[in-house]
Amino acid sequence: MLQNRGSFFSLDSNHVNSLEPNKRSFHTLMPAIACKDGKPSILYGTQGGEGQPQTQTAIITRMIDYGMDPQAAINEPRFVWGRTWGEDSESLKIESRVKKEAVDELKERGHHVEVVEEFDGVMGHAQAIRIDEHNFLKGAVDPRGDGAAVGS
Known part of the structure; x- marks a missing residue:
């Protein structure tokens, strides 16, 4: 009840996201769990509107394919395309x-590129926890926002 996702509905009855009974509004929450050998290995999530799927993909690719720890994966330069x-x-x-x-090179290939700040909030904010084979937790937070990884 304490959310504002209803604001994403349109009052235009012809709009694909028109307000009507039993209809859910566009929503962008994207928590994820990547498992290894049937057990949770990486817990991660982003905020950032429509850019979230791009950020989620970049972060998990960096951790799995490039062996980065969660903080390095989140800290790396990011990109988002479109809305x-x-x-x-x-x-x-x-x-x-x-x-x-x-x-x-991207500009030469015809892309409309907009260079933004070093750690720009338009990229959203990400957090991650990696669980190693000894159940040791390694947390990471995004320098593009506020927060902290704290454990006990």
Whole structure:
């Protein structure tokens, strides 16, 4: 009851997201659990509107395919394409820590690239916990927002 997702409905009866009985509004919560050998191994999630699936994919790929620990995976430069935080966009937003050569190459290939701050909030915020084979927990928080990984 204490949420504002109803604001995503449209009062236009012809809109795909029109307000009507038994209909659910667009929602973007994306917590995830990646399992290894049938047991939880990585717990992670993001906020950031429509950019969340892109951030989720980048973070899990960095941890699984590139062997990064959770904090390194979250800290790495990020990108998002298109609509984010409800604002229409056709640009590829890339944090300024990405090499200039990579940005120039994307522009040369016809992409509309928008370079944003080093750790820009438009990328959303991510958190993760990795559980190792000894059940040791390693937590990580996003430097793009506030928070802390605390355990006991």
